[in-house]
Amino acid sequence: MAILEIKSVSKFFGGLAANSNVSFAVEEGMIMGLIGPNGAGKTTLFNCITGYYPPSKGEVIFDGRRMNGLQPDKVCKLGMVRTWQKVRPLAKLSVVDNVMVGALARTSSLRTAREVAMEQLKVVRMEHRADFLAGGLPIGERKKLEVARALATQPKLLLLDEVMGGLNPAESEEIIQLILDIKQHGLTQMVIEHDMKAIMRISDRIVVLTSGEKLTEGTPQEVVSNQDVIDAYLGESHA
Numbered sequence: 001m002a003i004l005e006i007k008s009v010s011k012f013f014g015g016l017a018a019n020s021n022v023s024f025a026v027e028e029g030m031i032m033g034l035i036g037p038n039g040a041g042k043t044t045l046f047n048c049i050t051g052y053y054p055p056s057k058g059e060v061i062f063d064g065r066r067m068n069g070l071q072p073d074k075v076c077k078l079g080m081v082r083t084w085q086k087v088r089p090l091a092k093l094s095v096v097d098n099v100m101v102g103a104l105a106r107t108s109s110l111r112t113a114r115e116v117a118m119e120q121l122k123v124v125r126m127e128h129r130a131d132f133l134a135g136g137l138p139i140g141e142r143k144k145l146e147v148a149r150a151l152a153t154q155p156k157l158l159l160l161d162e163v164m165g166g167l168n169p170a171e172s173e174e175i176i177q178l179i180l181d182i183k184q185h186g187l188t189q190m191v192i193e194h195d196m197k198a199i200m201r202i203s204d205r206i207v208v209l210t211s212g213e214k215l216t217e218g219t220p221q222e223v224v225s226n227q228d229v230i231d232a233y234l235g236e237s238h239a
């Protein structure tokens, strides 16, 4: 069953079509990759899906419900949460307090929020950092903190925006394993990523955007051998 349906979504900024007539569906339990060159409209689409921008046209249907026009906090309560490419933790709060901010989307009890936050810190293997100031974390741990905060909202669909960006190969590998672990627990994910090897490994299907439009969609193998994708995005090195 599709947990998310994107139906002919367009987003205009003045005369620029950042997304143009984009349609696809994300099935429950899968990892959907979203790739495309810089400026292709990937982040804009995440923003349209999660309520940060209202789509100019088209529909976002999540869990059978039309989401157009709902604010991000409402979208989050309904079970869809995103991470940001540029992670900005609350620097002067501890790691666990940052994750509690996510948990408080579901409960008003600080005790419950703390318990949920500690569970999610275990998932990202950062429980030993719970009392550390978030502002002092290196980039790899900031990225994992961002994932823990999102998980603490107890989503049905997690959208990750370049969670491996700026990480070294060992840190990226840790994130890949984390994404696969999260999938094992049944959570549906949508992932924007520039690292082709990583996106090929983790995705069940991939949507390719160029200049705001959907170029194609398919399994990683189908996408990587598609001549239009090679011409528009991958270049000769992947041919």
Ligand SMILES: Nc1ncnc2c1ncn2[C@@H]1O[C@H](COP(=O)(O)OP(=O)(O)OP(=O)(O)O)[C@@H](O)[C@H]1O
Pocket (backbone or CB within 6 Å): 013, 016, 018, 036, 037, 038, 039, 040, 041, 042, 043, 044, 045
């Ligand atoms: N708030 C905005 N106002 C005006 N133009 C915008 C806005 N947000 C994005 N754009 C433009 O929309 C287009 C798509 O941008 P977007 O950030 O969605 O692409 P992207 O595929 O995520 O790129 P990248 O891989 O570099 O992160 C770009 O031309 C960008 O300049």
